[in-house]
Amino acid sequence: MRTLFDENYSLASTQQRKNKDIPEGGSKGTVLLNIDCQDKAFVAFEKYVDSILDLLLDGQTPGIKDKLVDLYGKQEILFFGPDEGTAGFMDWASHHARKRGAKFWKAFTTGKSQSMGGIPHDTYGMTTRSVHQYVLGILRKLGLDETQCTKLQTGGPDGDLGSNEIKISKDKTIAVVDGSGVLCDPQGIDRAELTRLALARQMISEFDVSKLGPQGFRVLVDDHDVTLPDGTVVGDGLTFRNLFHLNSRAHADIFVPCGGRPESVDINNVHKLLEDGEDNAPHFKYIVEGANLFFTQDARLFLEKRGVHLFKDASANKGGVTSSSLEVLAALALSDDEHQKLMCKQPDGTLPEFYQEYVKSVQTSIEENARLEFECIWAESERTGKPKSLLSDDLSFAIIRLRKELEETDVLWNNAPLRRHVLSLALPKLLLDKLDLNTILARVPENYLRAIFGAFLASRFVYKYGIEPSQFSFFDYMAPFFDQISNGASH
Structure with missing residues (x-):
């Protein structure tokens, strides 16, 4: 109990830095059981989930609304991921969110069973695909x-x-x-x-x-x-x-x-x-x-x-969060019927072809993100002589800071052709081919789309230009995007 807050805070901080490539921010939550309630983990988890849903659903439960203060005044969405002791509860939480009337119930939890559209990290080696890219990167650089x-x-x-x-x-x-x-x-x-x-x-x-x-x-x-x-x-x-x-x-x-x-x-x-x-x-x-x-x-x-x-x-160790994020995106973009048909294991035990191809695209994204970050850290270490463990933090903070600025400014986002072009690059091609961009824009909450927009531009910029770019680097970086939309690359 004495060290729990520090451990949770450190894990949350690491999670935030891991999530540099994806729209979600990073956090951690701990359910601390009383010593005489060690056998009541699921009951405690039920209460924890209901408390979060009370906040997210703006107090729709009788007797709750008057006790809440909404500081944002807009829809908020939050996603649970499995961790120690909770992996078996994810299906229940999504079903419960649906029962409570949450529109985003399919995306409320990741790590669900495949019958609910989950992409199990262990089955497909999602976290390992990122970790091992760093091993391969070292061997490649040193010719081993x-x-x-x-x-x-x-x-x-x-x-x-x-x-x-x-x-x-x-x-x-x-x-x-x-x-x-x-x-x-x-x-x-x-x-x-x-x-x-x-x-x-x-x-x-x-x-x-x-x-x-x-x-x-x-x-x-x-x-x-x-x-x-x-x-x-x-x-x-x-x-x-x-x-x-x-x-x-x-x-x-x-x-x-x-x-x-x-x-x-x-x-x-x-x-x-x-x-x-x-x-x-x-x-x-x-x-x-x-x-x-x-x-x-x-x-x-x-x-x-x-x-x-x-x-x-x-x-x-960021492969797992990338997989979870793309699992969330599919759940937000697909209708209930589409999600059941395309992303869920069928009654006969087969996995839809779309699901199998989507998993492959997730694996490709994980490996690409890992390779880009490895190359950037290695190059910055060679250039500055700074320890890689410090550069890892510097790089994460640089991306998070730029991403926040991009999400808070309307200049780029309000440029509709640019917005559509960037999202057409950031969103999975398989999802775009199945739904088209207009459908995704209509279904996915705008704040989530803005986060995708900011995360994509910020991460790719820092990976390309490094942690300390010149004042004009961002103009150079954005120039091809504007050239492409002026030439009709995105409609």
């Missing part, structure tokens, strides 16, 4: 072969990020840490067996240890007094698991945290990621944060100062 690089990951084959990282990567994974323990093989863990677990979403406790090399080992959290191949005795498996990322055996080219508690590495223990000896070489050359807040900012800067290429969570 992924198959020859060693890697350690926290978060096992049973999790969303962990399982998809295993399935999508081609490296030589030397260690995996998950809820059940530690699996390590300095020669590389058997890829086929690891993939089998990832496909089945099973923990490393199910790994066939006969497939480990002579120096390989598995230590589970319930184990005690285990002797490792080098003769070291592990007294307590739980402690060994919790601190393995700081262990001298945790030594690889790449470290991808896919799970773990916030601040697992901070300024007090980060020195344990350095080799003993005069050179104090870091245990990892390249770090891509998949798990939120795994490193503190001080720890990141400590490692970058020692030559580690490190990309932080707010940049790398």
